Amino acid sequence: MNRIKLKSFLHTANVALLLSVAIAGTAQDKLLAFPGAEGGGCYVTGGRGGKVYHVTTLEDDAKNPGSLRYAVDQKGPRTIVFDVAGTIELKSDLVVNNGDLTIAGQTAPGDGICLRNYCFHIKTDNVIVRYIRSRLGDDSGAETDAAWARNQKDIIVDHCSFSWSVDETASFYGVENFTMQWCYITESLAASTHVKGAHGYGGLWGGNKASYHHNLLAHHYSRTPRLVGNDEFPEKCLIDMRNNVIYNWGPVLGCYGGGGGSYNFVNNYYKPGPATNEKPAIAGRITQAGVDDTFFEHGVFYLSGNRFDYTSPYLGSKAQQNAKASDEDNYEGLHIVESEYATKDDYIADREFVVRPTTTHTAEIAYEKVLRYGGCCLRRDAIDERVANDVRTGGYSYVSGDKGSNGSTGGLIDAPEDVGGYVEYTATELEMRNKLDSDGDGIPDNWEDMYGLDSADPSDALTTHKSGYSWFEYYLSTLVNSITRECQSLESGIPVTENENADADWAITSESVAIKGASALRAYTVSGLSCDYVVGDYMWLGRLDKGAYIIVADMGDGRVLSKRIVKN
Known part of the structure; x- marks a missing residue:
């Protein structure tokens, strides 16, 4: 071939x-889950048509009706809105056990919401999560991820920021009808409190009809991501990775794994960094795959349009050569573990696997858009802004010296304090006043007045807007309309003709x-x-x-x- x-x-x-x-x-x-929802999870319904719960306190108290944990623990279709800004210091993992849930983080006033100390764990089906930060940290001693889900279905995670995890940062595998889009997965802790020692991983990503697009993976020791296939039933694994930005991966394996299944890698942007150069072989790696030793299955990969920036001053000549080769022919970046059961040609798909349509930019345009509009960016915090600047400049951000607090180098960190630590999230008095919602339907009074709704009648929030969504869902979408529009604009200079x-x-x-x-x-x-x-x-x-x-x-x-x- x-x-x-x-x-x-x-x-x-x-x-x-x-x-x-x-x-x-x-x-x-x-109806899409929301305007801008794409990929495998684009039709998730979440809490559509259900109750509205208001988060009015930052306390983590399951018995307090104004807490996030209380709202998460309820049953039945429901949407969670936020009337406060700040950091919620979790006392244990925040586990979503009851589905039919929408967490509308974009409703938080001011600087928004951040979760800290423990994992945000989705353990059910039919969940929408938007505009939330989960920055685990090392204070609690929890050896876990900032966010994860396994063996669930109908989930979409949009414009969230995950960082400072002790194990993986954001892991979603065994999932079905799933999307993680426009998220930042950054700065896992390389030498922290994990009992096994050095970690600092991006995530475990897998699933069937699972889409991972327009995400940023930056400053991870390994697993950017580790692919989780299905060796026993490879026909039940279809993973679509497109328009992601991967920066400063290494120095262990980068992206690897797979197993039985079908994989698209389309128009992703790879930018090696200082940690990447420690192992030149991975500087040009898109992924490494092999044959499993139980079912003797392997993945089949379609690679197209992926670009490598091989100009980093941190790269030695061999690393630069490897990155350049993969930029010119993506299949040079498909590294195969030798096996008597398959040759490299057996891993290569002749054409792209069919997935639910997703806005697909060139890798170069995706790079710019992810840096501008990715993560919890309705009001981007200093942490995401700093990481985006690292990617753009090809640098890193230790606050003291040229190492992490436990000796990690190359931009990999060991503790949040290595890069300045947590930041404060606040809202002004005016922003808080603008949250007044007299009828509790989730739509502020001033917005209802502007659109001719009745701020004393909660039932009108569930009536249908001309878009097909309820007025409540339409309101939620208007909060981030400009971001959605920029994310989906093509800006290619190449018209469809x-x-x-x-x-x-x-x-x-x-x-x-x-x-x-x-x-x-x-x-x-x-x-x-x-x-x-x-x-x-x-x-x-x-x-x-x-x-x-x-x-x-x-x-x-x-x-x-x-x-x-x-x-x-």
Whole structure:
């Protein structure tokens, strides 16, 4: 197989198409979890239509109706909103045992909310988490992650910041219909309180129909991430990693693992740092994979459009050479553990695995967008701002000397104090007053007044807005509209245009469009936003509003065809 030629063609096609998904306002069979929700978990319902719980205290008290823990422990569909800003010092792991939950961190006034001391653990299905920070630290002695979930389904984690963990930082595996998007996973503690010694890991990532996109992994000793496949049932593992930014990984393994399953690595941006150079072989690594010794299964990988910045002054000549080779041919970055059961060609997919549509930028544009709009960025704290600056400048931020407090080097830290420690989260008097919600429906009075709702009637929050969402869900989305818009804008300079082919067998009616032999069809607006997607060669147009569209057909043989239509 001519890997370089195939990879180059598909990379070009991917850049030209820039697959994306529409947000509110486009007719759909299902509502997205929220405008901007994408990937495997895009249709999670969370607490939709349920009760609203207000967090009014930073105390971690399960018996206090105003505490976060109390609200998390309740049953039934529910959404948690925040009337306070600050740090919640957890007294034990915050475990979500009851599903049908939305945690709307974007509702917090001022600087927002941060969890500290213990793990945020999702142990149930159907959960939406947005705009929350979880910075574990080492004060409690907990040897755990900042956030994790295992063997659950229907979860989406959006615009959260996870850091300062003792084990992995953010781990999600064995999950199904899952998305982690636009999150910061940074600065795990390399030589801290873990009983096994050196740790400092990014995370364990796995699942079926599991999407990890537009996230930042920075300053980790290893596991950036460790992939968790399914050796016994490889058909139940489909992991999509795209548009992530990975900085300063090493010096152990970087990304590795896998096992049985299917894996996309599309348009990720790799920027080696000072810790990466300690082991030149991993400077150009996208992932390392091997055959498991029980079921003799291995993963199958599709790699396209991934870029390496091999110009770091920290890289020696060998490390720079490895990074450059993987930039030029992504499959050079697929490192295989030798086995009698499989050759490298056995690990390589001929085409991208089909996943739920996700806004896909070029790696270079994703790099800029993740640094600008990733993490808990409604009001970005000094911690995320500092890490983003590290990535941009290619540096690190020890506050004293050139090492962590227990001797770690290369930008890897051993304690929060190595980089300045925790920060304070506050809200002004005006910001607190603007949270007044007389009827307790989750929508502040001033917003209800502005939109003609009744601030004395909680029932109107659950009536339907023209977007298809309830007025309450619509309100939640407006708090972060500008961020969502910037995250989903393409800014590619490459429009989605018609590319008719005389050999193509298009069949277009007022109700449908089809093309013989297509494996998938996508409908785009002329501005480049995707508004429908089907597997197969036939698309019903009933879900589309009136207007002009570009229909893009993946022909399954390397050809990508497109046709302009007008729906009247």
